[in-house]
Amino acid sequence: xxxxxxxxxxxxxxxxxxxxxxxxxxxxxxxxxxxxxxxxxxxxxxxxxxxxxxxxxxxxxxxxxxxxxxxxxxxxxxxxxxxxxxxxxxxxxxxxxxxxxxxxxxxxxxxxxxx
Amino acid sequence: xxxxxxxxxxxxxxxxxxxxxxxxxxxxxxxxxxxxxxxxxxxxxxxxxxxxxxxxxxxxxxxxxxxxxxxxxxxxxxxxxxxxxxxxxxxxxxxxxxxxxxxxxxxxxxxx
Numbered sequence: 770x771x772x773x774x775x776x777x778x779x780x781x782x783x784x785x786x787x788x789x790x791x792x793x794x795x796x797x798x799x800x801x802x803x804x805x806x807x808x809x810x811x812x813x814x815x816x817x818x819x820x821x822x823x824x825x826x827x828x829x830x831x832x833x834x835x836x837x838x839x840x841x842x843x844x845x846x847x848x849x850x851x852x853x854x855x856x857x858x859x860x861x862x863x864x865x866x867x868x869x870x871x872x873x874x875x876x877x878x879x880x881x882x883x884x
Numbered sequence: 885x886x887x888x889x890x891x892x893x894x895x896x897x898x899x900x901x902x903x904x905x906x907x908x909x910x911x912x913x914x915x916x917x918x919x920x921x922x923x924x925x926x927x928x929x930x931x932x933x934x935x936x937x938x939x940x941x942x943x944x945x946x947x948x949x950x951x952x953x954x955x956x957x958x959x960x961x962x963x964x965x966x967x968x969x970x971x972x973x974x975x976x977x978x979x980x981x982x983x984x985x986x987x988x989x990x991x992x993x994x995x996x
Contacts, residue, residue, distance in 0.1 A: 773927075802983060811988035812928075812973065825983060860928070862984075870916035870935040870977075873984055875928040 771795075773876035775861050781882045782851055790846040790879045794863030801844050802864075802873060803836060807857040815859075818844065819866075851883045886911045890974050890987035897964055897994050905959040905990045907948075907974035915976040917941075917950050917957040918984070922971045931959075931972070964994045 774793040782788050794801050803815040814828035818838045829835070833851075838844040848855055858880050862873040891906040909915065919931040919941070932941030937952035946961045957974060974987040 804986075812984075812986040814983055814985065817983045828983075862928075870933070872918075872930045872933065874930075875920075877927045 773861055773863055773874050775859075775876035775879050777879060778877060779880045779882075781884060784853060784883055785850055787847065787849045788851055788881065790848075790859050790861075790881070792844045792846070792861030792863075792876060794842065794844070794861070795874055796842075798863035798865050798874075799841065800864040800866055800871075800873075801838055802862040803844070803846050804860040804862065805857045806860055806878070812860065815846070848881075851881075853883045856881055856883045886915070886976060886978065886985045888974050888976055888985055888987035890972075890990050893971075893989075893991040895990060895992050897992070899966055899994055899996055900963045901994075903959070903961040903964045903968075903992065905972055905974075905992070907957045907959065907987060909955050909957065909974075909976050911955075911976055911978055911985075913978045915978045917948070918975040918977075919946070919948055919957070919959050920973040920975060920986075922973065922989075924970065928973065964992070966994045966996060968992060969994045 776791045799820045801818045804812040816836045817825040833849045836846045858878040860878045862875045864871045864873045887910045916935040918933045920928045921931045932943040934941040934950035940949045948959045971989045973989045975984045
């Protein structure tokens, strides 16, 4: 597609369930980012993939959060045993290369609500 | 570590007023600086950027100048329109860290 695609756009889940969020980056982009945007808050960095390098997981808030990027393209963010504080908009972005000065293109996000 | 500080919003202006949204940063090395904008119901999109000191980024009538001496990248527009109502995020990245570090965002509301 022409842009970064995320699915689902909305997800309501019960506390304690696992959820998977998907991101399809722009074709040819080697860098992929996940961010979290909570109500009234800024963008919180979660994880960053660049090519075949080991991902930067320094922003993952707990071991309930994990992410994979298969074949250097599609990425899945998994949240296990969801908690109410996990409710937020999860944003994915990609860039042609993960270097200073390069523009990141964002998807529309997945709005996660944990009830 | 890297950080970005933005003025808190919301900022409410009348149409045709002058806009300034302050942004200062802390970074190791020489960062690139960005302003992203999030219009209601839309995703984040790049508004402008500057990659070295004294560079001026500009787009859609918005400008920001990379000031290394004051570690600032303030966003300005001479005459805002209702259609500029959005949330504006200042951000940076460096060659070493690569990830984008964002400020908390500033909501701008422009009224007739």
